[in-house]
Amino acid sequence: MPLRFFNTYSRKLEDFVARDAASRKIDIYTCGPTVYSRAHIGNFRAYIFEDLLQRHLEARGFKVHRVMNITDVDDKTIRGAREAGVPLVKFTQQFKDAFFEDAELLRIKPADDYPAATDQRYIDKMISMISALISKGLAYQADDKSVYFRINKFPDYGKLAHFNLDELQSTGRVKHDEYDKEHIGDFALWKAQNEEDGDVKWDSPWGPGRPGWHIECSAMATTLLGDQIDIHCGGVDNIFPHHEAEIAQSEGVTGKKFVRYWMHCAHLLVDGQKMSKSLGNFYTIPDVLAKGYTGREIRYALIRVNYRTQLNFTWDGMKEARESLGRIDDWLERLREVAQRENGPSRTDDKRPMEESEFEKSLDDDLNISAALGFLFETIRETNRLMDENKLDENVAAKWLNWWDQINAVLQFQAEEAELPEGVAKLAEARLQARLAKDFRKSDELRDKLNALGWEARDTKDGQKITRRAGA
Numbered sequence: 365m366p367l368r369f370f371n372t373y374s375r376k377l378e379d380f381v382a383r384d385a386a387s388r389k390i391d392i393y394t395c396g397p398t399v400y401s402r403a404h405i406g407n408f409r410a411y412i413f414e415d416l417l418q419r420h421l422e423a424r425g426f427k428v429h430r431v432m433n434i435t436d437v438d439d440k441t442i443r444g445a446r447e448a449g450v451p452l453v454k455f456t457q458q459f460k461d462a463f464f465e466d467a468e469l470l471r472i473k474p475a476d477d478y479p480a481a482t483d484q485r486y487i488d489k490m491i492s493m494i495s496a497l498i499s500k501g502l503a504y505q506a507d508d509k510s511v512y513f514r515i516n517k518f519p520d521y522g523k524l525a526h527f528n529l530d531e532l533q534s535t536g537r538v539k540h541d542e543y544d545k546e547h548i549g550d551f552a553l554w555k556a557q558n559e560e561d562g563d564v565k566w567d568s569p570w571g572p573g574r575p576g577w578h579i580e581c582s583a584m585a586t587t588l589l590g591d592q593i594d595i596h597c598g599g600v601d602n603i604f605p606h607h608e609a610e611i612a613q614s615e616g617v618t619g620k621k622f623v624r625y626w627m628h629c630a631h632l633l634v635d636g637q638k639m640s641k642s643l644g645n646f647y648t649i650p651d652v653l654a655k656g657y658t659g660r661e662i663r664y665a666l667i668r669v670n671y672r673t674q675l676n677f678t679w680d681g682m683k684e685a686r687e688s689l690g691r692i693d694d695w696l697e698r699l700r701e702v703a704q705r706e707n708g709p710s711r712t713d714d715k716r717p718m719e720e721s722e723f724e725k726s727l728d729d730d731l732n733i734s735a736a737l738g739f740l741f742e743t744i745r746e747t748n749r750l751m752d753e754n755k756l757d758e759n760v761a762a763k764w765l766n767w768w769d770q771i772n773a774v775l776q777f778q779a780e781e782a783e784l785p786e787g788v789a790k791l792a793e794a795r796l797q798a799r800l801a802k803d804f805r806k807s808d809e810l811r812d813k814l815n816a817l818g819w820e821a822r823d824t825k826d827g828q829k830i831t832r833r834a835g836a
């Protein structure tokens with residue numbers, strides 16, 4: 365079965381075909397955090413879905429270039445800085461730092477670029493895009509000096525969110541407080557400076573002001589990835605108006621289809637309810653850590669449900685995450701023990717395929733992680749049973765360990781390596797050096813020494829791994 369994804373634009377599952385099929389290079393743009401407060405677990409659910417997407421595409425041989433923007437100027441960041449009485453840059457920096465700290469803890473692969481909206485390079489691009497839209501009649505400066513996108517002039521407006529302009533009037537999705545606009549749905553490209561903005565302003569052909577949120581993403585995406593990109597992701601709450609506006613702006617300027625596949629992650633609920641500060645069910649990553657959980661356990665809890673399904677976060681769910689990871693840890697220990705055994709059974713009953721397993725195939729099917737994890741746990745049950753009956757030979761155990769390394773490159777579930785005692789660390793380092801010097805006799809001797817101390821050295825494609833020997 366080919367790789368396929370649900371495209372929000374067509375509302376269909378579509379076979380994935382990269383724009384540049386020969387090179388297998390693909391571009392992904394992901395809307396990043398607005399740095400006015402610490403990101404919450406709902407935000408991180410979306411970022412973990414995007415991480416799963418990137419890692420699975422890489423496992424399938426694609427070369428991914430991913431951009432995640434940082435929104436460091438908008439209404440909320442400006443308000444926050446004003447209330448805190450500090451400059452905008454200082455106010456947003458603390459939340460940028462917190463975001464990177466949390467993302468690392470959740471084992472999210474860093475993007476290739478993290479453009480920030482306030483970078484002059486992108487401000488210039490936003491201004492040139494807005495100028496182009498005005499000259500094409502797609503934007504206008506209103507009496508309030510702000511510049512708006514003229515949605516009536518863009519026939520495809522509403523195609524992503526699947527509603528038409530008449531509905532927009534009646535849904536009440538847009539506040540009726542901006543009287544200067546031609547159409548209630550026209551959105552700001554450039555916001556004229558007002559008193560509350562303080563010194564947050566840039567010069568433009570339309571006077572001092574600041575960009576609207578939507579144009580920030582269009583400018584950063586097209587600057588770094590070009591006029592057309594393969595995949596654009598975000599949470600479902602980004603679909604309208606943010607992504608609808610991104611399409612209108614980008615395609616309005618370039619005349620080319622902006623995005624081939626739009627992918628959106630469903631909401632996260634907490635105890636069956638929408639997360640909110642007033643309900644007291646609003647959690648950041650440090651809030652969950654404070655309850656004694658680890659980054660990898662949070663990752664498990666947030667990744668385990670298919671991205672298009674609402675995920676209900678509960679403390680019971682965190683306990684289950686811990687138990688599930690414990691099952692994986694125990695299984696790996698057992699496999700390692702069998703893999704290094706010399707007088708095990710000479711044949712095995714395990715004939716299940718490891719290459720092209722149901723794990724990879726499930727992820728090909730619109731990232732069906734529930735089915736992929738189902739296959740992993742079925743494998744654990746089955747191989748544990750064979751090990752109980754002494755029917756799994758060391759070669760098969762070693763093969764499952766290799767398979768684990770492959771799927772762990774996508775899942776990132778493996779336990780942190782325990783702190784090595786000093787003597788063990790020295791032997792491990794000496795063995796690493798021996799291998800680099802291609803002195804394999806010495807490296808084998810050192811492996812034996814480590815073994816005698818109860819530690820196991822394995823050589824994986826990510827380098828040498830030292831783990832405690834099972835039963836040692």
Ligand SMILES: [Zn+2]
Pocket residue numbers: 394395396581606
């Ligand atoms: Zn965006």
